[in-house]
Amino acid sequence: MHGSVDSSLVPAHHEWSTIDAMLIQCFFLTISPDLFHTVMQDGDDALTVWTKPNRLFTDNRLQCRIFLQQEFFGCHQDNTSVDDDCHRLKTLADELGDIGAKIDDDLLLSTLTAGLN
Known part of the structure; x- marks a missing residue:
């Protein structure tokens, strides 16, 4: 049947x-x-x-993306080492990637250099 x-x-x-x-x-x-x-x-x-x-x-993927992008693009070295700054940006890029917002190496590098002292 x-x-x-x-x-x-x-x-x-x-x-x-x-x-x-x-x-x-x-x-x-x-x-x-x-x-x-x-x-x-x-x-x-x-x-x-x-x-x-x-x-x-x-459900909060868009809100999370906005928050992470603001933090990523507003990143400045300030009083941290270059290594710490690189690690922080890489972590943010990975978190953005986890929610579907891919950060390629060129954007990662340009954001890093823009925020250096």
């Missing part, structure tokens, strides 16, 4: 509950306890526990 499911392949409800509990435990072990307790509520299933922190970090 097209579109039917063999019931012998579908786990029983208690098996789904066990799998769900194991997934929630994995989430707990891989994110900070504070974040876990912020997003987890009694009765939440694994999908809900996965979706809540995902929304927290992806």
Whole structure:
């Protein structure tokens, strides 16, 4: 039959509950306890526990990008060493890359040299 499911392949409800509990435990072990307790509520299933922190970090992507770009392009050496300044800019460039705003080497170098004393 097209579109039917063999019931012998579908786990029983208690098996789904066990799998769900194991997934929630994995989430707990891989994110900070504070974040876990912020997003987890009694009765939440694994999908809900996965979706809540995902929304927290992806919904503010534009705001994060604006903040990081302001910090990146406003970077000045000030009283830090050139090494520290390079590291700071590289870290910001990597963080921007993580949210989809790629900083190529030419832009990184020109921003670095513009901010040097």
